[in-house]
Amino acid sequence: MTAGGAAELDVELVRKDFPILERTVHDGxxxxxxxxxxxxxxxxAVIDAMRDYYELxxxxxxxxxxALAEEATALYEGARDKVAAFVNAPxxxxxxxxxxxxxxxxxxTYAFSNAATQGEQAERxxxxxxxxxxxxxxxxxxxxxxxxxxxxxxxxxLRWLGLTDEGRLDLGNLDExxxxxxxxxxxxxxxxxxxxxxxxxxxxxxxxxxxALVVLDGSQSVPHLPIDVTALDVDFLAFTGHKMCGPTGxxxxxxxxxxxxxxxxFLGGGEMIELVTMEAxxxxxPPHRFEAGTPMIAQAVGLGAAVDYLTGLxxxxxxAAVAAHEHRLTEYALARLAEVPGLQIIGPTGAVDxxxxxxxxxxxxxxxxxxxxxxxxxxxxxGIAVRVGHHCARPVCLRFGVPATTRASFHLYTTTSEIDAxxxxxxxxxxxxxx
Amino acid sequence: MKLDSxxxxxxxxxxxxxxxxxxxxxxxxxxxxxxxxCGDEVTLRxxxxxxxxxxxxxxxxxxxxxxxxxSVMSDLVIGKSVEKALALEREFLTLMQSRGTVEPxxxxxxxAVAFAGVSKYPxxxxxxxxxxxAWKDATAQVVSGRAGAGGAGHAGGRPAPVPEQEKQPx
Ligand SMILES: Cc1ncc(COP(=O)(O)O)c(C=O)c1O
Numbered sequence: 001m002t003a004g005g006a007a008e009l010d011v012e013l014v015r016k017d018f019p020i021l022e023r024t025v026h027d028g029x030x031x032x033x034x035x036x037x038x039x040x041x042x043x044x045a046v047i048d049a050m051r052d053y054y055e056l057x058x059x060x061x062x063x064x065x066x067a068l069a070e071e072a073t074a075l076y077e078g079a080r081d082k083v084a085a086f087v088n089a090p091x092x093x094x095x096x097x098x099x100x101x102x103x104x105x106x107x108x109t110y111a112f113s114n115a116a117t118q119g120e121q122a123e124r125x126x127x128x129x130x131x132x133x134x135x136x137x138x139x140x141x142x143x144x145x146x147x148x149x150x151x152x153x154x155x156x157x158l159r160w161l162g163l164t165d166e167g168r169l170d171l172g173n174l175d176e177x178x179x180x181x182x183x184x185x186x187x188x189x190x191x192x193x194x195x196x197x198x199x200x201x202x203x204x205x206x207x208x209x210x211x212a213l214v215v216l217d218g219s220q221s222v223p224h225l226p227i228d229v230t231a232l233d234v235d236f237l238a239f240t241g242h243k244m245c246g247p248t249g250x251x252x253x254x255x256x257x258x259x260x261x262x263x264x265x266f267l268g269g270g271e272m273i274e275l276v277t278m279e280a281x282x283x284x285x286p287p288h289r290f291e292a293g294t295p296m297i298a299q300a301v302g303l304g305a306a307v308d309y310l311t312g313l314x315x316x317x318x319x320a321a322v323a324a325h326e327h328r329l330t331e332y333a334l335a336r337l338a339e340v341p342g343l344q345i346i347g348p349t350g351a352v353d354x355x356x357x358x359x360x361x362x363x364x365x366x367x368x369x370x371x372x373x374x375x376x377x378x379x380x381x382x383g384i385a386v387r388v389g390h391h392c393a394r395p396v397c398l399r400f401g402v403p404a405t406t407r408a409s410f411h412l413y414t415t416t417s418e419i420d421a422x423x424x425x426x427x428x429x430x431x432x433x434x435x
Numbered sequence: 436m437k438l439d440s441x442x443x444x445x446x447x448x449x450x451x452x453x454x455x456x457x458x459x460x461x462x463x464x465x466x467x468x469x470x471x472x473c474g475d476e477v478t479l480r481x482x483x484x485x486x487x488x489x490x491x492x493x494x495x496x497x498x499x500x501x502x503x504x505x506s507v508m509s510d511l512v513i514g515k516s517v518e519k520a521l522a523l524e525r526e527f528l529t530l531m532q533s534r535g536t537v538e539p540x541x542x543x544x545x546x547a548v549a550f551a552g553v554s555k556y557p558x559x560x561x562x563x564x565x566x567x568x569a570w571k572d573a574t575a576q577v578v579s580g581r582a583g584a585g586g587a588g589h590a591g592g593r594p595a596p597v598p599e600q601e602k603q604p605x
Contacts, residue, residue: 026437373473373498373562381438389473397474403496404474432438433447433499 007314009325014313015413017043029383032418032425037192037220037357037409038387039242042306046246049305053298061297062271062288076297079304080287086307087237088228089254096253096260096287097295101219102142104238104253105186107266107290108215109146112184113153114264121262124213127183129155134178134185134212136161136169137399140192141392143217143238147186156183161203163399167194167347174206182212189221193391193407194347195330195357197221204233213259219243223411224326224355226319229254241299245412246306250299253290260286267292313412322412329410330356333419340426341365346396346405356410359391361402362426370433372406378429379406384422440552441559442499445507449546450499455509459492464582468569470561475501479569483577488512488520491570498562500553505566507546517574523547524571531560 015021018041025031033041053075059068061076084092098104115125127133133147133156151158159177162170169187178185185207190197200216207214214234221227222237223244229237236259241250255263265272265283269292274282283289314321331351337343342363348354363369372388379386387407390397397403408422458465462480469476475497482490491509495502508527512520527547530539535555539548553563576582 371498371502373475373500373559377441377556377559378438394474403476432442 007317007321009314009317009321009412011325011413011415015415017045017309018413019044019047021413025383025385026381032382032384032421034408034410034414034418034422035385035387036411036414037243037391037407039248040223040245040411041413042247042302043245043309045309046302046305050247050298050302053301058298060294072297075301075304076295079300079307082304082307083252086227086311087222087239087254088230090230091257093286094254094257094260096255096290097300098238098251098253098290099249099296100242100251101217101238101240102146102251104240104251105143105215105217106146107253108186108236108238108255108263109150110266111263112150114266116154118264122264123262124259125263127154127156130181131156131183132159132179132181133157134159134161134182134187134207136187136198137163137395138167138169138191138194138196138198138393139186139188139395140217140219141394142219143186143188143215144395157181161187163194163396166349167191167196167400168353169196169198169203171199171202174202178203178206178210178212180210182207182210184213184215186215186217188217188219190218190224190355190357191347191393191396192220192357192409193359193393193396193405195354195359196348197225197353197355199353200232200234208233220355220357224319225323235259241303241306244303244306245309246303247299249296250303252303255286257286260290263290265289265292269293271295310412325412326356326410326414327351329414329416329419330354330358332416333358333408333410333422336419336423337426340423342367342430343426346400346402356414357407358409359405359407361405362429364430364433366434370429372404374433375406375426375429378432379422379425382421382425382428384425386422441556443549443552445546445549446499446503446553449503449506453502453506455490455492455506455513456494457492458494459490462490462492464573464576466569466573466576468565468572470497470501470565472561473498475562475565477501477505477566477569479505479566479573481570481573481577483517483574486518487516488514488574493566493569495566497565498559500550500559501562501565504547504550504563507549508566508570511545511547512570517578521571521574524567527567528564530554531563 020041057071059072061073080095084095112125112127115122164170204214215236216234218237218239222239237254239252242248272289272292274284311318344361346359376388389404462482465480467478477495479493531554533554539551541548550563553559
């Protein structure tokens with residue numbers, strides 16, 4: 001337990017906040033929702049906040065002088081304050097609302113390509129032949145494909161850090177992969193497929209040494225760990241509302257203010273401008289420079305409510321309590337899954353520096369692999385929701401020589417009895433496919 | 436259990452003992468199709484002689500449904516005229532898109548009727564169709580003369596075409 005001893009999460013109480021957890025599937029089976037890495041369920045507080053917004057306050061933001069417009073603007077900007085506090089951003093202007101993590105990451109990559117047509121000030125975002133971009137082999141496609149596309153557009157070279165057999169980053173050649181040619185390093189904080197929590201400090205330190213910018217994909221870490229951007233020492237952090245009990249349609253790019261101020265915009269339109277003539281325009285300061293058009297107002301309000309909900313858990317212990325609960329679950333699940341015959345975990349088998357997303361392969365009594373699709377289908381029949389496939393991280397599957405995995409992933413409302421149900425369900429899968 | 440309607444014994448039999456599996460020479464076209472949502476992949480070769488499907492061979496990774504379907508499909512089309520085989524493909528596609536509302540004709544579809552239950556599971560329809568779409572693509576390449584002679588029909592490194600089933604509304 002961390003110093004100060006965060007109060008424990010009362011998971012039965014927490015579950016009461018999530019209406020969907022009461023439902024059943026397939027003729028009355030209780031739902032065992034273990035697909036939290038794909039998306040999290042929503043507490044009543046979030047659903048209510050969004051309904052209230054539409055029933056009482058709906059208006060466009062930043063463009064009206066009437067009562068509703070002012071209320072809507074206050075709610076939208078209030079959500080920005082909440083999110084800023086949630087990740088300990090020094091300045092509320094450092095929080096840019098996007099559609100999701102993918103858009104947040106694309107916003108950064110397009111800033112790099114748009115730098116070519118901007119003035120001196122965009123120097124740090126200039127990229128061209130001879131320059132290098134570094135990612136890792138465990139990236140979600142959302143933090144890989146945009147960089148591949150950027151390299152295609154600019155002629156820069158894409159490089160990556162590889163993986164160990166345990167599913168951790170291989171930092172053996174860190175100093176070679178990140179070198180004087182490296183302009184930006186972008187990597188995932190917690191892997192959605194392996195569960196690995198990556199060491200940010202040594203990678204960020206090496207990037208600093210060579211003057212490269214550091215982007216962190218926090219899609220799976222912000223929903224599960226206490227995050228303090230000032231302690232992480234990165235330049236950008238992307239995360240997505242729907243995985244942290246907020247609604248879909250809202251994500252966040254946090255960036256250091258001095259960088260956002262010189263970063264070229266991605267999408268043009270209303271709200272992101274300062275002065276417009278027929279010939280040219282100047283842009284608004286951040287964050288509005290990066291929020292063209294009417295934003296996702298209700299969704300921002302919903303995300304603000306999610307942040308309040310998470311922060312208030314366990315008598316204010318908040319994310320520390322969530323992280324402690326999930327750590328216990330992960331330890332328990334790793335131990336229980338180790339008892340399942342024919343099961344092989346892809347990713348770290350210990351709970352240290354590891355989150356609660358556990359990928360595995362399963363084979364039958366005859367030693368033949370049971371395909372994840374078949375595993376998932378038979379589990380679903382028992383009410384157990386898992387994800388199967390390559391989890392938008394196909395290079396990881398290639399690295400481990402597997403076509404797909406089954407993944408169980410936890411969240412604040414997951415219980416040990418749900419993990420027991422999974423273990424029993426897997427025994428059922430093996431029986432079903434017995435020849 | 437509802438599951439039994441999907442995992443018919445015929446399907447499990449083909450899955451356990453697949454027919455025509457393993458890539459063979461000679462062939463006129465080779466294609467590689469993937470199911471991006473779940474990671475199923477198939478490399479498939481066809482040999483067409485005088486308008487007849489002389490051979491279909493494949494190598495695949497995937498679930499029981501996609502494996503069994505490749506086996507059943509090869510059984511069905513090998514030895515048929517291209518025309519008849521394409522008609523079978525359409526018949527099977529209709530069945531798979533029926534959401535369980537079509538009563539399949541066993542005289543026509545033979546073992547493939549076992550997939551009727553799969554059509555009730557939208558997420559799995561793609562699995563059942565993967566090898567059929569690969570076969571159709573490879574055959575079309577041969578028929579249209581797009582495949583190179585001597586079996587080098589597939590340009591290396593070219594991204595696989597979007598499989599037909601990916602284009603359908605979910
Ligand atoms: C590690 C990681 N990065 C990025 C994403 C993309 O998030 P979104 O789909 O919300 O843009 C996800 C979620 O799927 C993820 O797990």
